[in-house]
Amino acid sequence: MYASQKAYWRDFADDARRLGSPLYEYLALAVDGDETLKALTQKRRLGQPAANLLFAAVHFLLLRGNQHGLRNYYATLGGAWAGESLLPLFRDFVMRHESDVRRLIESRVTNTNEVARPYSACRLCRPGPTRRLAFASG
Numbered sequence: 001m002y003a004s005q006k007a008y009w010r011d012f013a014d015d016a017r018r019l020g021s022p023l024y025e026y027l028a029l030a031v032d033g034d035e036t037l038k039a040l041t042q043k044r045r046l047g048q049p050a051a052n053l054l055f056a057a058v059h060f061l062l063l064r065g066n067q068h069g070l071r072n073y074y075a076t077l078g079g080a081w082a083g084e085s086l087l088p089l090f091r092d093f094v095m096r097h098e099s100d101v102r103r104l105i106e107s108r109v110t111n112t113n114e115v116a117r118p119y120s121a122c123r124l125c126r127p128g129p130t131r132r133l134a135f136a137s138g
Contacts, residue, residue, distance in 0.1 A: 008050065008051070009028045009029065009031055009032030009038070009050075009051060010028070010029065010032055012024075012028040012049075012051040013025045013026075013028035013029045013032070016028055022081070022083075023073065023074075023081045023086075024051075024055060026081075026083075026086065027055065027086065027087075027090060028051055030086070030087040030090065031051070031054065031087075031090075034087070034091065036091075036095075037054070037091060037094060038050070040054065040094065040098070040101060040102055040105060041053060041054055041105055043102070043105070043106045044105050044106060045106075045109060048109055048110060049110060052110040053104070053105045053108065053110060054094075054101070054105060056104070056108070056110055057100070057101045057104035057105055057108070058070070058090070058093060058094060058101065059074065059076070060104060061093075061097055061100055061101070061104075062074060062077055062093075063076070063077070066093075066097065068089070068092075068093045068096070069089050070086070070089045070090060070092075070093045073086060073089075
């Protein structure tokens with residue numbers, strides 16, 4: 001997990017960069033400086049990661065067809081991000097859909113299946129002649 005709550009969003013940004021997600025790296029750093037956006041995640045279920053829930057809620061609502069300029073920057077929606085300042089758009093979307101974002105954050109859980117995680121596990125837990133290693137996803 002992350003070293004401290006104080007550094008949570010910066011640590012998440014570092015992980016996003018390491019895993020090849022410059023958009024989420026940028027958004028995590030931007031949210032770190034916005035107390036209103038961070039406060040939306042305070043009532044999440046115990047053990048659930050704030051950044052994953054906030055970003056998943058926004059992505060989910062965009063995928064459901066909410067029309068907003070933010071969708072032009074998500075690759076999964078046919079957009080592309082080239083480093084523009086997105087905090088005003090992101091914040092506007094979240095505030096326009098605050099009740100839906102809150103409901104999703106407070107009622108959903110995430111299951112992060114990072115690509116790097118299984119690779120690391122394989123290196124640490126190499127099967128031997130008497131050990132087997134299996135990954136389950138679901």
